[in-house]
Amino acid sequence: MEVVRQSPPIQGTAAAVDPLALRRALGAFATGVTVVTVGGARPHGMTANSFTSVSLDPPCILVCVQRTATMHGCLYDAGAFAVSVLGANQEPVARYFASKSRPMGNAQFDTVGWYPGAHTGAPLIVGALAHFECELRGTYDGGDHTIFLGRLLHLRHGPVRPALLFVNGQFGSTSLGSELLP
Ligand SMILES: Cc1cc2nc3c(=O)[nH]c(=O)nc-3n(C[C@H](O)[C@H](O)[C@H](O)COP(=O)(O)O)c2cc1C
Secondary structure (H helix, E strand, C coil), rough: CCCCCCCCCCCCCCCCCCCCCCCCHHCCCCCCCCCECCCCCCCCCECCCCEEEEEEECEEEEEEEECHHHHHHHHHHHHHHEEEECHHHHHHHHHHHCCCCCCCHHHHHHHCCCCCCCCCCCEEEECEEEEEEEEEEEEEEEEEEEEEEEEEEEEECCCCEEEEEEEEEEEEEECHHHCCCC
């Protein structure tokens, strides 16, 4: 069978997609939940479930951030960021960093436990299952989002504990996976 190595350019207008159907279909894909943070002159945090592993060698991850989010400009300015992977008991933290009514700047971190990442200065959320500190290595057009590619500078993970999940617009949790690790 012949392998198509290069797809033809996309031409014409894409068929209209019902936004509600799109949201519902994408929402069926269960994800973990993270808080993306930056330090420096414009410290900021934002809940994100678009976090994805990209490459093991070199170690790279990505997050997709809405162009209208405050975090969008903060990421460009900081040039480095951190990702805290939330545990099952951290739904309030996820809701807080997704809320438009939280304070901005340093003040938004007054009500959560955090400490500055040694490699980026970005706030690391206390109690998270894992922390990734990254330097920003590329940005890519993602429609109404921008894809931020980070190269890993440092990581930390604690003992395996239940993770916070997001699926069908709701938070949940799982302890799945703990039996797989030594
Ligand atoms: C579970 C969950 C996951 C989210 N994931 C993302 C994401 O990956 N990218 C994004 O841009 N917004 C995401 N959001 C929405 C932002 O957290 C929300 O719009 C936030 O208020 C943006 O903050 P900012 O504008 O202060 O930066 C998510 C929200 C929730 C509740």
